[in-house]
Amino acid sequence: MNYDLIKAQIIATASEYGGKILLAILVLIIGRIVIGKITSMVSTLMDKRHVDRDVQPFLNSLISVMLNVMLLLSIAGILGIQTTSFVAVLGAASLAVGFALQGSLANFAGGVLILIFKPYRVGDLINAQGFTGVVEAIQIFNTILVTVDNKTIILPNGALSTAPITNISGKGRIRVDMVFAAGSQNGVDAIRSSIRKVTNSCPTALKDVEHDILVTKLTENAIFFDVRVWTLSENYWDTYYYVNEGISKQYSVDNIGAPKPAELSVALKQ
Known part of the structure; x- marks a missing residue:
């Protein structure tokens, strides 16, 4: 076995990739610190804006995941890994999932908007989508109404976030x-x-x-x-x-x- 050749290959590999690996590690450490600071600032801002506490953990997690994906892609680029194909495949997969779940995604987005802007709250009497009832729960995908005759009506948040709503209880x-x-x-x-x-x-x-x-x-x-x-x-x-x-x-x-x-x-x- 030619140990001199192996040693030379190790030295060559270390010379070629050592700096990139060290830079990638440095970017990872700094990136994680920056992401922590950003999520903390977003959480503080949501507290000041009185964003519903039920939706705050979700928004924080969503922001954190997005930033971490961006960080990993940056590190892959530093190491010389071709990310173009990976991003293309990820984008195509996301598009396919988006089309398959577009109704659910619309309801999800509507639920987030309702929780943030609060056109109505739990306990309010509202009229929406042809139904009148008291809001029993505001979920991520649906809003639950209880009518006067004690029927439970489940309304999709996507429609509620884009259609007129009469908040009968709005002024007290x-x-x-x-x-x-x-x-x-x-x-x-x-x-x-x-x-x-x-x-x-x-x-x-x-x-x-x-x-x-x-x-x-x-x-x-x-x-x-x-x-x-x-x-x-x-x-x-x-x-x-x-x-x-x-x-x-x-x-x-x-x-x-x-x-x-x-x-x-x-x-x-x-």
């Missing part, structure tokens, strides 16, 4: 709008007084605001009132049903007569 207070009718023979003041008794006695109606009881339509047989009662968002349905039932009972107590069904049908068409 909400106005419950209702329409009631009574026979015109009763008189406006008598009907309004009867309705006022119900709105004043409603336990979920706010006491520091005036509730509107407005004549909205007069016909030969009926008087129509817009009744607008202010309440807290979470008490919307309790207020709605209380006032509806209460007015029916109060009409009976106050002898407020309703239009005959046939007459009311004609009045509504006018």
